Amino acid sequence: MTLPELFGCTFIAFGPPFALFVFSIANDPVRIIILIAAAFFWLLSLLLSSLLWFAVVPLRDVLAFGVVFSVLFQECFRYIIYRILRSTEQGLHAVAEDTRITENKHILAYVSGLGFGIISGMFALVNVLADMSGPGTMGLKGGTDLFFMTSAAQALSIILLHTFWSIIFFNAFDTNNYLHIGYVVVTHLFVSLLTLLNADALYWATLLPNYIVTILTGVLAFKVAGGSGRSFKRFVMCR
Amino acid sequence: MDEHDVPSSSAAAAAADVDDSQSGAAERLERPPRRQQKQKISNYGSNEQLERNNADHTDGPVLAVPYVVVRGTNSQPPRLSAGGADGGPGPSQQELEEEQGLKYGAQHVIKLFVPVSLCMLVVVATINSISFYNSTDVYLLYTPFHELSPEPSVKLWNALANSLILMSVVVVMTILLIVLYKKRCYRVIHGWLILSSFMLLFIFTYLYLEELLRAYNIPMDYPTAVLIMWNFGVAGMMSIHWHGPLRLQQGYLIFVAALMALVFIKYLPEWTAWAVLAAISIWDLIAVLSPRGPLRILVETAQERNEQIFPALIYSSTVIYTYMGTHYTPEQPLPTATSSPSYSNSTTTTRTTQNSLASPEPATGGSTARPGNSRAHQRQQETQAAAEGMPLVTFKRNLHGNEEAAGFTQEWSANLNDRVARRQIEVQSTQSGNGRLSNEYRTVTAPDQPQPELPEERGIKLGLGDFIFYSVLVGKASSYGDWTTTIACFVAILIGLCLTLLLLAVWRKALPALPISITFGLIFCFATSAVVKPFMENLSAKQVFI
Numbered sequence: 169m170t171l172p173e174l175f176g177c178t179f180i181a182f183g184p185p186f187a188l189f190v191f192s193i194a195n196d197p198v199r200i201i202i203l204i205a206a207a208f209f210w211l212l213s214l215l216l217s218s219l220l221w222f223a224v225v226p227l228r229d230v231l232a233f234g235v236v237f238s239v240l241f242q243e244c245f246r247y248i249i250y251r252i253l254r255s256t257e258q259g260l261h262a263v264a265e266d267t268r269i270t271e272n273k274h275i276l277a278y279v280s281g282l283g284f285g286i287i288s289g290m291f292a293l294v295n296v297l298a299d300m301s302g303p304g305t306m307g308l309k310g311g312t313d314l315f316f317m318t319s320a321a322q323a324l325s326i327i328l329l330h331t332f333w334s335i336i337f338f339n340a341f342d343t344n345n346y347l348h349i350g351y352v353v354v355t356h357l358f359v360s361l362l363t364l365l366n367a368d369a370l371y372w373a374t375l376l377p378n379y380i381v382t383i384l385t386g387v388l389a390f391k392v393a394g395g396s397g398r399s400f401k402r403f404v405m406c407r
Numbered sequence: 408m409d410e411h412d413v414p415s416s417s418a419a420a421a422a423a424d425v426d427d428s429q430s431g432a433a434e435r436l437e438r439p440p441r442r443q444q445k446q447k448i449s450n451y452g453s454n455e456q457l458e459r460n461n462a463d464h465t466d467g468p469v470l471a472v473p474y475v476v477v478r479g480t481n482s483q484p485p486r487l488s489a490g491g492a493d494g495g496p497g498p499s500q501q502e503l504e505e506e507q508g509l510k511y512g513a514q515h516v517i518k519l520f521v522p523v524s525l526c527m528l529v530v531v532a533t534i535n536s537i538s539f540y541n542s543t544d545v546y547l548l549y550t551p552f553h554e555l556s557p558e559p560s561v562k563l564w565n566a567l568a569n570s571l572i573l574m575s576v577v578v579v580m581t582i583l584l585i586v587l588y589k590k591r592c593y594r595v596i597h598g599w600l601i602l603s604s605f606m607l608l609f610i611f612t613y614l615y616l617e618e619l620l621r622a623y624n625i626p627m628d629y630p631t632a633v634l635i636m637w638n639f640g641v642a643g644m645m646s647i648h649w650h651g652p653l654r655l656q657q658g659y660l661i662f663v664a665a666l667m668a669l670v671f672i673k674y675l676p677e678w679t680a681w682a683v684l685a686a687i688s689i690w691d692l693i694a695v696l697s698p699r700g701p702l703r704i705l706v707e708t709a710q711e712r713n714e715q716i717f718p719a720l721i722y723s724s725t726v727i728y729t730y731m732g733t734h735y736t737p738e739q740p741l742p743t744a745t746s747s748p749s750y751s752n753s754t755t756t757t758r759t760t761q762n763s764l765a766s767p768e769p770a771t772g773g774s775t776a777r778p779g780n781s782r783a784h785q786r787q788q789e790t791q792a793a794a795e796g797m798p799l800v801t802f803k804r805n806l807h808g809n810e811e812a813a814g815f816t817q818e819w820s821a822n823l824n825d826r827v828a829r830r831q832i833e834v835q836s837t838q839s840g841n842g843r844l845s846n847e848y849r850t851v852t853a854p855d856q857p858q859p860e861l862p863e864e865r866g867i868k869l870g871l872g873d874f875i876f877y878s879v880l881v882g883k884a885s886s887y888g889d890w891t892t893t894i895a896c897f898v899a900i901l902i903g904l905c906l907t908l909l910l911l912a913v914w915r916k917a918l919p920a921l922p923i924s925i926t927f928g929l930i931f932c933f934a935t936s937a938v939v940k941p942f943m944e945n946l947s948a949k950q951v952f953i
Contacts, residue, residue: 197513200520201905208902211895215934217953218942231951234942238953263513287898291943292952294890319950326952359952366950 170302177300177320181293185286185327192278198263199279206249206283213245214238214291235360242284243337243353249280250338273342274335274393281334285327293323318371322363325375325382329359332382332389339392348392355381515867516908520901522661522722526874527900529665530672530882531893539618540673541886547674549573554676566678570686573679577690581701589708604647604663608640611666660722664871668878672886680883684925687876691919706917721868867908873920880928887936891943895935899927 193199217238227233253260253276261270269275296319307313333352340348359381365374390400534540546553549572552565587596613636620627643663646656675683694702877900885893903924911918946953 197517200517201513204520204898204901204905207898211898211931214939214943214953215931218934218939221942222938228945231945231949234946235951235953242953287894288953290894291891291939292947294894295944296947298888298890315950319947322950322952363950363952 170300170305173305173316174297174300174302177293177316178297180317180320181289181323181327182286184324185282185289188282188331189286193282196269198260198269199275202253202276202279203283203286206280207287209245209249210242210284210287213241217241232361232364235364236357239353239356239360242288243356246280246284246334246337247341250277250341253280253338273338277335277338278331278393280338281331282327284334285330288330289323289327292326293319312369314369314371318366318375321375322366322378325378326359329356329382329385332385335389336385336392348388351388355385516905519722519867519869519904519908522657523869523874523877523901523904524897526661526665526668526878527881527897529662530668530878531885533615533665533669534672534882534886537618537622539622540669540882543674543676545674546676549576550674550676550679552676552679554678562678566676566682569676569679570682573683574686574690577687578701581694585701585705585708588705601644601648605640605644607663607666608643608647608659609636611670612636612639615666615669657722660871661874664722664874665878667871668875668882671875671879672882677883680879681929684876684880684883685929687872688919688921688925691872691921695917695919703917721870722874867911869920873924876921877924877928880925880932884928884932884936889936889940891940892932892935895931895939896928899931900924903927 189203193203217234220237220241221228221234224233257270260276261267296316300316305313306315333356336348337352340346340352359378362374362377550569551572552569554562554565556562556565584596613632616632616636642651642655643659645651647659647663651659671680671683691702694700697703880900881893881896884896903926904920907918907920907923910923945951
């Protein structure tokens with residue numbers, strides 16, 4: 169049972185991002201490089217927040233402290249990668265085979281957001297997945313057997329959220345829309361802090377709001393990227 | 408990469424891809440060749456540009472030779488009309504070229520990412536599934552100190568002493584290789600290569616197979632195992648040292664690199680492995696960049712001799728075509744040397760082109776022979792056909808991980824004088840300003856008939872040593888059982904590789920690929936396992952997502 173669980177949870181968490189990667193990233197070398205660069209920046213932000221968490225010994229058990237600063241660091245690095253991408257745009261324009269990458273600014277945001285999301289989801293889940301493969305499992309003696317499933321579902325929402333956040337965030341800085349910047353930071357804080365409740369196995373209280381936020385953020389990102397109800401309808405109808 | 412029209416000159420500034428060396432000390436990258444747009448740049452007569460290209464190399468002997476305008480016929484048919492006109496491309500075209508190079512580079516970055524990732528994947532999967540490679544109980548001869556003491560200080564000096572010994576072996580082997588190369592002992596080098604790859608492909612693969620079967624508890628009788636080993640090993644030897652499909656060859660090279668990395672992980676004591684990683688990247692830096700660095704000498708010698716440097720030991724992302732298609736049968740009288748002047752002329756001039764442009768890369772497309780001469784043309788195509796099937800990348804490594812490459816041709820030395828004389832004539836004719844008209848040796852004649860474009864590809868080349876040590880790093884990180892560390896190392900190494908390739912595009916010379924990547928990898932490995940891992944474990948145990 170452990171092996172099917174492993175595959176099931178892997179596909180829940182990484183199936184959609186993998187599909188996104190295959191269909192929208194993998195064909196363009198420049199996008200792959202940007203994806204990996206974004207992942208690297210996320211790693212840097214994680215390193216900084218871990219250092220802070222590690223250094224402040226008395227607060228090590230208070231995860232909320234670490235989480236808040238980690239979120240702030242991530243947003244800072246999102247801003248840094250935004251600055252870097254915008255300042256290298258000229259070069260990218262020269263380098264990219266596919267000129268859409270610079271003509272449509274949201275592509276860069278999307279790619280770097282997906283990079284953030286994938287690495288974040290991986291770091292959150294990969295050790296859990298390794299444990300999932302057996303020989304033991306959760307829920308037999310204490311704990312809840314929903315642990316793995318909810319972790320995977322939460323990881324998926326975080327991956328998607330990072331993608332949406334980056335799109336909104338990049339556009340907000342392009343258009344000086346401080347409301348959107350605030351929205352990104354606040355929802356990121358909200359989602360991360362809400363997951364603190366997972367420790368008490370209050371899954372409905374965390375997953376449901378988080379997915380609502382995910383959908384709302386997705387809709388906002390869709391609007392920001394120039395989508396509308398009509399274009400969505402057209403997309404669904406394949407016209 | 409469908410780069411069909413790179414004139415041979417475009418590769419001029421290509422850094423030499425010598426590779427070589429010892430236990431992976433030979434990590435080098437060859438920068439992506441510049442790509443010239445065929446219509447825009449009137450290649451002929453672009454003296455400025457060529458000279459600029461030449462200037463990129465500070466290789467003395469090359470600079471001494473004025474360039475000879477010998478161009479690929481397949482690229483610019485209109486060249487004829489403009490003859491010797493000097494219309495050097497302006498700086499804007501230079502920039503254009505750089506951009507083209509970068510654009511070309513982006514694809515090649517991915518073409519390197521994939522094999523590097525595959526190699527790491529093999530190593531990590533093996534480490535995690537076969538516990539044999541996880542524990543060190545037997546030691547290499549070169550690491551006499553076994554780090555058995557629990558004291559960190561003792562372990563530290565053990566590791567330093569071990570890595571010092573190992574590095575001195577590497578240095579000695581590298582110097583030995585260079586001496587052999589300088590003395591033109593090609594047979595020795597070739598034999599060394601073949602012997603090493605033989606051992607890897609048979610003995611180490613057998614050990615691997617044995618442990619694999621043991622780990623999964625699969626029974627197998629000896630005849631079957633021998634049959635598998637024989638087929639696998641012989642196919643590998645053939646595809647690495649002789650003919651073989653590119654994919655197969657690349658697969659074997661990746662596998663061999665992974666195997667070597669596993670050997671390092673298995674037999675090096677823990678701290679020693681880290682110390683060796685740090686030391687080898689420093690050595691790489693010195694060997695490639697310092698003025699008297701052995702690898703640099705190797706590059707320059709190979710350029711001087713106008714050879715494919717060591718094509719071995721290099722993972723090439725694309726096929727390397729060569730017109731010296733007969734290099735594996737050096738004794739055979741070469742048609743080029745014996746046939747009519749016009750024919751020998753064609754091969755000679757291709758070499759001359761290479762020489763003048765300091766391009767160690769095979770000028771593909773035959774850099775064009777004289778198409779006007781149908782016979783020469785035909786021969787040329789034959790040669791190319793032969794060359795197509797013949798990968799020049801060979802690989803070898805001896806027990807302790809030294810790798811060597813060979814694959815030189817001997818024919819060039821046979822008619823060296825001949826070539827020199829011819830080149831001088833050409834040079835003079837070029838200098839006199841009307842090269843095209845001057846003498847029979849010129850090959851600048853434009854094609855009367857369009858030569859069929861041959862797929863010309865020049866990839867970035869990465870020494871197999873890079874593969875090995877990247878994989879050692881990632882494999883070692885994964886042997887602690889923490890996946891976040893593994894992923895962090897992986898991303899850090901890829902980013903380091905990206906930066907190296909970026910520098911390659913900027914500096915346009917051979918660069919060591921280890922230092923940046925290994926530095927990043929080491930930093931992230933230790934930082935992740937010491938600081939990030941506890942944090943992430945705390946978070947994921949409580950299902951907190953950041």
